[in-house]
Amino acid sequence: xxxxxxxxxxxxxxxxxxxxxxxxxxxxxxxxxxxxxxxxxxxxxxxxxxxxxxxxxxxxxxxxxxxxxxxxxxxxxxxxxxxxxxxxxxxxxxxxxxxxxxxxxxxxxxxxxxxxxxxxxxxxxxxxxxxxxxxxxxxxxxxxxxxxxxxxxxxxxxxxxxxxxxxxxxxxxxxxxxxxxxxxxxxxxxxxxxxxxxxxxxxxxxxxxxxxxxxxxxxxxxxxxxxxxxxxx
Amino acid sequence: xxxxxxxxxxxxxxxxxxxxxxxxxxxxxxxxxxxxxxxxxxxxxxxxxxxxxxxxxxxxxxxxxxxxxxxxxxxxxxxxxxxxxxxxxxxxxxxxxxxxxxxxxxx
Numbered sequence: 001x002x003x004x005x006x007x008x009x010x011x012x013x014x015x016x017x018x019x020x021x022x023x024x025x026x027x028x029x030x031x032x033x034x035x036x037x038x039x040x041x042x043x044x045x046x047x048x049x050x051x052x053x054x055x056x057x058x059x060x061x062x063x064x065x066x067x068x069x070x071x072x073x074x075x076x077x078x079x080x081x082x083x084x085x086x087x088x089x090x091x092x093x094x095x096x097x098x099x100x101x102x103x104x105x106x107x108x109x110x111x112x113x114x115x116x117x118x119x120x121x122x123x124x125x126x127x128x129x130x131x132x133x134x135x136x137x138x139x140x141x142x143x144x145x146x147x148x149x150x151x152x153x154x155x156x157x158x159x160x161x162x163x164x165x166x167x168x169x170x171x172x173x174x175x176x177x178x179x180x181x182x183x184x185x186x187x188x189x190x191x192x193x194x195x196x197x198x199x200x201x202x203x204x205x206x207x208x209x210x211x212x213x214x215x216x217x218x219x220x221x222x223x224x225x226x227x228x229x230x231x232x233x
Numbered sequence: 234x235x236x237x238x239x240x241x242x243x244x245x246x247x248x249x250x251x252x253x254x255x256x257x258x259x260x261x262x263x264x265x266x267x268x269x270x271x272x273x274x275x276x277x278x279x280x281x282x283x284x285x286x287x288x289x290x291x292x293x294x295x296x297x298x299x300x301x302x303x304x305x306x307x308x309x310x311x312x313x314x315x316x317x318x319x320x321x322x323x324x325x326x327x328x329x330x331x332x333x334x335x336x337x338x339x340x
Contacts, residue, residue: 040306125328
């Protein structure tokens, strides 16, 4: 591999997406062996050899540098090469502000419809943790997400939209005065007295922890919010 | 470690902060000191509010609710007509025990 900081392969596509990350402000395409241009060309030929198409991206952390390098991509690699920008920041909050598309991707993976920044940060950091904890020589995206979903809290959505509450639990919750709830992408979001108290259970309704929550409710049969609250927090 | 004081401090507050920094202090005295710092902070906030009829909201995390925020509440709720309080429960953890990775979502 020549362009190998990150490679994305989709099972049903013949396209390989390669990313090379560079933070230095003084980089250029270069000439000759071991230059970025040379690496990109060799990667293209390597992919061609295994009947794969190439989408090669050089990622830089300066917008001006991106524009400059995009304007002078060597002719021999122009058809499959591009320079993109991704900021180098120390917090996800700052990254979200600079990259709306990245924020939207994390938002899509979040269990809440309108997540607050702390929930988005949690989703992103749990995913980063799962990534670090995975075998990065060849990790499946779904395996990384599933690994991240094992943590609590993670606030990563469920992809099973058929999830429903146990009717007995539904009945207990429905009979608590002033208490409302909804199942949002596999998570139980609740509210008491129109926002006086509100929250989201930090585990999905198909998790082991939710099974325990469910059993406790069935055992204690709370009839008012005060009785229920201890199980929610 | 160097310590910098904000413009809000006075001799009493410095004494309270020194008590907090004293590792030998008993838990009860620590809690009482934290509440008193909260009261001083409440007084500072009150001094900056022109209209005591305006809506005022105090928000804190759960670890500050019992003492620091309680001290602020002691001062603010007696003086302000439209006062509300919110306490956020959060959970600090490091995903996959990666020390450099910390997150504390409100739960």
